[in-house]
Amino acid sequence: MTLxxxxxQMINGLASASGLFFVAAGLSxxxxxxxxxxxxxxxxxxxxxxxxxxxxxxxPGPFGYWGGLLLAALAVGLLGAAVEVLLLRRxxxxxxxxxxxxxxxxxxxLNDAALWIWGPEDLLGPRAPGLKGSIELxxxxxxxxxxxxxxxxxAVLLALHxxxxxTRFGRTVRAATQDREMVAALGIxxxxxxxxxxxxxxxxxxxxxxxxxxxxxANLNLDLAVLGDAFVVVVIGGMGSIPGAYVAAVLVALVKAxxxxxxxxxxxxxxxxxxxxxxxxxxxVMALVLVLRxxxxxxxxxxxxxxxxxxxxxxxPMGGTGLALAGAALVAALAVPLVATAWAYAPVLALDMLxxxxxAASLHLLMGPGGMASFGHAAYFGLGAYGxxxxxxxxxxxxxxxxxxxxxxxxxxxxxxxxxxxxxEGVYLAxxxxxxxxxxxxxxxxxxxxxGGSNGLIGIWPDWPFDSRTGLYLAALAVxxxxxxxxxxxxxxxxxxxxxxxxxxxxxAEASGIDVARIRWLGFLVSGLVAGAAGGLYAFAxxxxxxxxxxxxxxxxxxxxxxxxxxxSPAGPVLGAGAFTLLQDTVMRETDYWRALLGVLILALVLxxxxxxxxxxxxx
Amino acid sequence: MSEVPVSGVPVLSVDNIAKAYGGVQxxxxxxxxxxAGELLALIGPNGAGKSTCFNVxxxxxxxDAGTVRLAGRDITGMPPRxxxxxxxxxTFQIAAVxxxxxxxxxxxxxxxxxxxxxxxxxxxxxxxxxxxxxxxxDQTGIAxxxxxxxxxxxxxxxxxxxxxxxxxxxxxLLLMDEPTAGMGAHERLAxxxxxxxxxxxxxxxxxxxxHSMDVVFGHASRxxxxxxxxVIADGSVxxxxxxxxxxxxxxxxxxxxxxA
Numbered sequence: 033m034t035l036x037x038x039x040x041q042m043i044n045g046l047a048s049a050s051g052l053f054f055v056a057a058g059l060s061x062x063x064x065x066x067x068x069x070x071x072x073x074x075x076x077x078x079x080x081x082x083x084x085x086x087x088x089x090x091x092p093g094p095f096g097y098w099g100g101l102l103l104a105a106l107a108v109g110l111l112g113a114a115v116e117v118l119l120l121r122r123x124x125x126x127x128x129x130x131x132x133x134x135x136x137x138x139x140x141x142l143n144d145a146a147l148w149i150w151g152p153e154d155l156l157g158p159r160a161p162g163l164k165g166s167i168e169l170x171x172x173x174x175x176x177x178x179x180x181x182x183x184x185x186x187a188v189l190l191a192l193h194x195x196x197x198x199t200r201f202g203r204t205v206r207a208a209t210q211d212r213e214m215v216a217a218l219g220i221x222x223x224x225x226x227x228x229x230x231x232x233x234x235x236x237x238x239x240x241x242x243x244x245x246x247x248x249x250a251n252l253n254l255d256l257a258v259l260g261d262a263f264v265v266v267v268i269g270g271m272g273s274i275p276g277a278y279v280a281a282v283l284v285a286l287v288k289a290x291x292x293x294x295x296x297x298x299x300x301x302x303x304x305x306x307x308x309x310x311x312x313x314x315x316x317v318m319a320l321v322l323v324l325r326x327x328x329x330x331x332x333x334x335x336x337x338x339x340x341x342x343x344x345x346x347x348x349p350m351g352g353t354g355l356a357l358a359g360a361a362l363v364a365a366l367a368v369p370l371v372a373t374a375w376a377y378a379p380v381l382a383l384d385m386l387x388x389x390x391x392a393a394s395l396h397l398l399m400g401p402g403g404m405a406s407f408g409h410a411a412y413f414g415l416g417a418y419g420x421x422x423x424x425x426x427x428x429x430x431x432x433x434x435x436x437x438x439x440x441x442x443x444x445x446x447x448x449x450x451x452x453x454x455x456x457e458g459v460y461l462a463x464x465x466x467x468x469x470x471x472x473x474x475x476x477x478x479x480x481x482x483x484g485g486s487n488g489l490i491g492i493w494p495d496w497p498f499d500s501r502t503g504l505y506l507a508a509l510a511v512x513x514x515x516x517x518x519x520x521x522x523x524x525x526x527x528x529x530x531x532x533x534x535x536x537x538x539x540x541a542e543a544s545g546i547d548v549a550r551i552r553w554l555g556f557l558v559s560g561l562v563a564g565a566a567g568g569l570y571a572f573a574x575x576x577x578x579x580x581x582x583x584x585x586x587x588x589x590x591x592x593x594x595x596x597x598x599x600x601s602p603a604g605p606v607l608g609a610g611a612f613t614l615l616q617d618t619v620m621r622e623t624d625y626w627r628a629l630l631g632v633l634i635l636a637l638v639l640x641x642x643x644x645x646x647x648x649x650x651x652x
Numbered sequence: 653m654s655e656v657p658v659s660g661v662p663v664l665s666v667d668n669i670a671k672a673y674g675g676v677q678x679x680x681x682x683x684x685x686x687x688a689g690e691l692l693a694l695i696g697p698n699g700a701g702k703s704t705c706f707n708v709x710x711x712x713x714x715x716d717a718g719t720v721r722l723a724g725r726d727i728t729g730m731p732p733r734x735x736x737x738x739x740x741x742x743t744f745q746i747a748a749v750x751x752x753x754x755x756x757x758x759x760x761x762x763x764x765x766x767x768x769x770x771x772x773x774x775x776x777x778x779x780x781x782x783x784x785x786x787x788x789x790d791q792t793g794i795a796x797x798x799x800x801x802x803x804x805x806x807x808x809x810x811x812x813x814x815x816x817x818x819x820x821x822x823x824x825l826l827l828m829d830e831p832t833a834g835m836g837a838h839e840r841l842a843x844x845x846x847x848x849x850x851x852x853x854x855x856x857x858x859x860x861x862x863h864s865m866d867v868v869f870g871h872a873s874r875x876x877x878x879x880x881x882x883v884i885a886d887g888s889v890x891x892x893x894x895x896x897x898x899x900x901x902x903x904x905x906x907x908x909x910x911x912a
Contacts, residue, residue, distance in 0.1 A: 345752070346754045522773055524777065525777055526771070526780070527773050533761050540748035540749065542733045544765045544818075546770050547770070550771075551771070
């Protein structure tokens with residue numbers, strides 16, 4: 033590494049830090065006042081960039097570029113106001129988890145809207161008038177635009193600071209961030225305040241995106257990528273702190289710059305390419321901050337932990353009807369291979385359903401009795417799939433041992449990540465799970481020698497007797513039955529009660545001598561093992577896997593299955609996974625806009641049936 | 653039920669504990685003792701340091717200085733669950749129970765925890781300690797509600813359930829933070845009377861903070877008065893009531909409350 037290459041990478045890093053800061057600041061301001069973590073914030077950034085590219089191209093002259101940028105950001109701000117009025121106002125009173133999935137649904141819909149308007153191709157914007165050149169720094173050429181962006185960050189930070197300190201609006205926002213009830217009691221128009229704050233947050237995200245016009249092409253993957261980064265920044269900086277967001281954005285950018293500048297280093301005779309660490313580095317910084325200072329560098333300690341669903345009914349042993357239904361379902365599942373001659377697709381669909389049921393049951397254990405909403409459950413599914421696949425193809429192990437290794441790999445991941453996660457609550461926990469899932473995804477994507485990179489692994493076929501469609505199906509059915517029975521035992525055992533006790537009233541449970549963190553950790557481990565089993569089955573069912581196996585989308589699928597089935601019911605994940613897979617394999621396959629369809633489904637679920645299928649009708 | 657005589661060995665001894673927040677001295681060297689069978693009321697005007705003192709004893713706050721001993725053993729700075737396992741039960745100012753469990757399962761869960769069985773993965777919990785759980789519900793007067801979900805209970809019954817949960821750990825010391833807060837006058841006296849009977853029957857030491865003077869002067873064995881983080885009086889109900897410093901500092905602030 034040379035010093036000038038480091039300096040060069042740092043300016044570059046500061047330029048990207050600015051964009052990230054705008055998004056994170058918006059996210060932070062919105063959370064501070066409304067207590068909503070806006071999962072659609074990355075989509076606002078993406079839309080800002082798309083709109084700016086379109087407008088900068090259409091509008092004439094130098095005004096066209098800069099005016100287009102501003103117009104794009106304002107349009108996104110307006111969209112934010114509309115979203116607040118039409119959607120968020122209906123979900124302020126629902127549990128945190130539902131708010132998270134509802135705003136994620138919005139992100140899905142916005143992503144498909146962008147696909148519909150701009151198409152799937154990347155869009156490259158024009159270069160910025162007046163800033164097309166470059167300056168020379170330490171013998172390297174640095175684009176003017178990067179320097180401009182690196183300066184834009186502190187400028188907006190200063191503007192926000194003045195807005196917050198010097199204006200009535202700013203004072204109201206700060207007061208609301210500290211004590212919402214008090215602001216309501218003071219007679220401030222809360223509805224208007226929330227709309228304004230959401231519009232401001234969306235505007236900042238839109239501006240962050242728009243400013244990237246001359247730097248990177250607009251594409252449809254930006255929303256999730258930016259959202260993950262912004263989460264990391266907000267968590268590091270401290271939820272609700274704007275200076276914290278800037279410091280964190282810079283910190284993350286500098287760590288990445290350092291990784292790139294270091295290049296390939298030799299550690300104990302083993303050449304290691306540090307640039308590959310860039311995707312993981314920010315998450316490592318975040319994990320470190322969360323362990324040392326859970327409220328973030330500039331954050332205040334967060335208040336009372338979020339409660340589970342208060343209306344959940346106590347568990348009762350399965351009655352006659354329940355047993356009869358479960359028996360009927362098992363008989364129907366056993367009969368599936370018999371109809372294969374008439375309907376060849378039946379075993380394929382049924383196998384997909386079983387895998388989904390196991391995966392959903394695993395997440396349900398964590399989210400329902402455990403009270404821990406995981407937004408990154410795909411990590412354990414993926415570890416199971418990759419573990420199984422590598423053991424089967426790389427090591428050439430027979431099917432059963434390979435499957436076992438997959439499960440253990442997922443368990444190991446859950447043990448490590450869970451240790452961090454169980455110390456947090458609510459949205460912080462959700463964000464950390466998402467961040468860990470992104471780490472696993474990055475590793476699968478970048479560690480080409482082992483994981484095959486973006487191509488993944490192929491030729492994962494089970495041996496006899498699992499090599500036929502029926503054989504594998506029956507094996508999966510056996511796994512599903514065993515898993516569901518095991519989870520049921522756990523739930524009724526002291527462990528399940530302690531898990532629920534820790535969720536219902538953590539301090540009460542601690543005061544009774546329950547080690548809530550360790551109970552939750554064990555819950556995390558069990559959930560990870562089960563998700564790994566689902567992943568292993570998936571690898572054998574598909575014969576090939578890729579990083580696609582563990583994207584955020586898969587985590588969200590599992591969330592939707594659990595919510596669809598109903599969080600408060602043990603039968604929920606079975607019903608939810610079945611219904612969702614049916615929907616996915618039939619309706620969603622028919623359209624390019626399945627994301628929007630899924631988004632609408634989620635919104636309908638949250639707004640109309642928060643109890644899920646098993647939960648029955650709406651209770652408020 | 654026979655009254656257990658107050659023995660000479662203190663169950664809890666708090667020695668010279670201090671705690672400051674920023675520049676504010678919340679506790680400035682507080683010492684007192686609680687003996688078996690005794691109900692010690694910790695009172696004082698708002699901001700006197702009652703809650704801080706209480707949270708130091710139960711392990712939620714680590715003091716800057718001083719020691720907390722349970723039957724002679726130093727427990728200063730231990731986490732709440734470790735203190736719980738050594739025989740300290742507690743109830744919260746806003747009663748907390750496990751809402752998604754039945755009343756019976758609430759107590760069974762606490763019993764399992766007390767026996768170190770919370771990590772039991774296979775045998776169902778129901779039936780493990782049913783008789784004992786029902787006995788505790790009987791003692792606290794809510795046995796008839798055993799099968800009901802805890803979330804739907806009336807507040808007075810929630811308080812009793814929480815007491816049953818706290819007793820499940822067979823505590824030597826019971827910490828009660830404002831045990832009668834949020835209850836009507838009749839319920840209030842019934843609950844503290846129940847606590848007094850249970851303390852006598854089990855030889856429990858009870859430390860409680862309280863705002864209602866009828867509860868304090870009617871049922872406490874002894875009263876410790878805090879003001880600005882220091883003990884200004886420690887003695888029998890009569891002695892404390894007659895203490896001119898208490899009348900000046902404490903009753904001056906809350907004369908109407910004390911007169912009730």
